[in-house]
Amino acid sequence: MKKLSSLLIAAAIAASTLAADELRSTVYIGAASASIENESMTEAVFGFGGDKIYDSGLIMGFHSEYSYGSVEAGSSNDKSRVSTIEVDLKGGYSPFKNFSVFALVAGAAQYIESDAAYGFGYGAGMDYALTDSIILDVRYKTYNMEDALLDYDYDKAVVSLRYKL
Numbered sequence: 001m002k003k004l005s006s007l008l009i010a011a012a013i014a015a016s017t018l019a020a021d022e023l024r025s026t027v028y029i030g031a032a033s034a035s036i037e038n039e040s041m042t043e044a045v046f047g048f049g050g051d052k053i054y055d056s057g058l059i060m061g062f063h064s065e066y067s068y069g070s071v072e073a074g075s076s077n078d079k080s081r082v083s084t085i086e087v088d089l090k091g092g093y094s095p096f097k098n099f100s101v102f103a104l105v106a107g108a109a110q111y112i113e114s115d116a117a118y119g120f121g122y123g124a125g126m127d128y129a130l131t132d133s134i135i136l137d138v139r140y141k142t143y144n145m146e147d148a149l150l151d152y153d154y155d156k157a158v159v160s161l162r163y164k165l
Contacts, residue, residue, distance in 0.1 A: 022053040026135065028065075030160025036071050036112075036145075037152045041082065043069035045158055051090065059100055061090035067156075071112070084110045084154075088123075088141075098129040108143050110154065119145035119154065127162070135162040 025048075032043040049063030065086050070079040085108065092102025104123040109116065125139025136159075143154040 021055045024051045024053060025165045026050070026162040027165065028137065028160045028162040030137070030158055032067060032069075032156050032158040034067070034069065034154065034156040036082070036154050039071045041069040041071040043067040043082070043084070043156070045160055047160070049088070049090075053094060053100075057094045059090065059092040059094055059102060061088075061092075061102075063088040063090060080113045082110065082112050084108055086141075099126070101126045102139075104139065104141060106141055106143070108145070108154070110145060115147055115149075117145040117147035117152070119143040121154070123156075125158075133164045135164065136160075137162050 027048045028046070030045040030047075032045050034041050034043050045065055045067045047063055047065030049061055051059050051061035053059050065088075067082075067084040067086070069082050071082055072079060086106055087108075088104045088106045090102050090104055092100050094100035102125055104125065106121045106123060107119070108121065109118050111117075121141050121143030123139055123141030125137065127135050127137040129135050138157075138159050140157045141155070143156075145152050145154050
């Protein structure tokens, strides 16, 4: 395990020394279909981030987003408000000029009414540059969330439009 982490650190340092072809900063808005313990909901998503795209096609990025939705509370028809703040580390590859695929490692803080939960997750996605300034982004993430009383899964599929600054 120590050799693997040393190798990953060395690869990250080597990749960061490569000449960047493009530094892409974006803000975005989108919609997500999410589920908490098999209860589905729709969320509005707002975020910002940056990707460093190297001459070799390698992509490294950092993104943060805020999501808001509501989910049914137990067996009643009452809705509970859900707010989620997420931070993603992104690594991927761009095989073509306007298209890229990537993997995500993510952390989230989630508030359901007044209860707070925290968790870590992973995901994958792809994006396609529609124009020089607008990027279509599709991604899926899954989290293992924990709060004081229970553990639960939070799954999320997002479609967003990014605007390149």
